Amino acid sequence: MELKRVVVTGLGALTPIGKTVPEYWEGLMNGVSGAAPITRFDTEKFKTKFACEVKNFVAEDYLEKKEARKIDPFVQYALVSTEEAVKDAGLDFETLNTNRIGVIWGSGIGGLKTFLDEIMIFAKGDGTPRLNPFFIPKMIIDIAPGHISMKYGLRGPNFSCVSACASSTNALIDAFTYIRLGKADIIVSGGSEAILNEAGIGGFNAMHALSTRNDDPQTASRPFDKDRDGFVAGEGAGTIILESLEHAKARGAKIYAEIVGGGMSADANHITAPHPEGLGARLVMQSALDDAGLTTADIDYINVHGTSTPLGDISETKAIGTLFGDDAYRLNISSTKSMTGHLLGAAGAVESIACILAIKNGIVPPTINHFTDDPALDSKLNFTFNKAQKRDIRAALSNTFGFGGHNASVIFKKFEE
């Protein structure tokens, strides 16, 4: 059977550096850091006291109070970014066959705040399980696509992908695959995460995964800098409307870019540490290129996983060097996590949006906070340090790697008839 071409027709973003796609892009272009002291809880006893929060988010600005109360922040974020994307795509569901429109969503952890709040109540009680009836349906990861389907009446494929920080890339790949195979016309895809609470920060602190640069949060996320000391936790959501090319054309939709390949692999190495030589990272990029029918010569930009951890940045760079060979030196590479922090399960979605807009606008967003070269990294690579760089981008690749050794990469290409 002939595979359908799949294009991007709508975008939505709720991020620490902008609460809409235009604000997010402006933040990326200006090299804005989303990091600041945590406002959500008292951090006095925590090793890390800052994060990339979505600033001044009031759920009731977007949702009815009654509805907002019954959903976890990770679902609130999902509904907000999706509303922007649905409008952006010009989707009028009254006129479309909603049985052929699905939602495939990623989140790494789901309703951690709900879990924490309910268990705190239980822990303070006498052992009687007086749990709220909304506890489970607020917390479970698949409730995000569930709520999106209920809001818009979308009755096509509907589920969540869970692969830690690769979750929303896996969601995009699944959405791409199902549309390609003709199983849906449109899929609302992306991911959301909301773990900036005592459990999230305390948990990642216990693993020594987070930066502790409390005296200067704005420069803490510094991927590929010699003095990087861990990732900066972020939160938010990104929505990408994927649609078959024929369906998009039939309704006269605007087309941002084409999604042409998805790759998946596992490190099979360690629960949290990357493979030292970047084996899984190399395999996943190769897998995405093969899926797209492209070679390393066709890629102009890689939005790397680049979390600003000592080990991860090195292994990913090694993987790029090994796979791309001499082509590595003509690439633009950047980690937008230097600005947004690490949105975990939503990272793949918001970073794919960065790739799509980089292709559309011909500008590569920077890796900010570069101060000192790391001798362990190949200095001939172009990490797009500190300032955005103009460049005609034919195709861009976005990498995401999750705890558990899950790797997922996706490739977007400039749309041509």
Added chain:
Amino acid sequence: MSDIASRVKAIIVEKLGVDEGEVTPEASFTNDLGADSLDTVELIMEFEKEFNVAIPDDQAETISTVGQAITYLEKNVK
């Protein structure tokens, strides 16, 4: 209005997001105030918490209107 009645109404307004004027004694949680089965369970739990009383499941099943809730609590709250 008794103290219990006003506290019951306040909980219903808060949890179901309805206007105070809609919370009449005859109003049914599900038919008139837009509650689903989970909302109803949550309401009963909130009453238990607010009035420090345990409402057994077989009793909870008989409480489907605002008035029934007030009557039950007026009888059972010490």
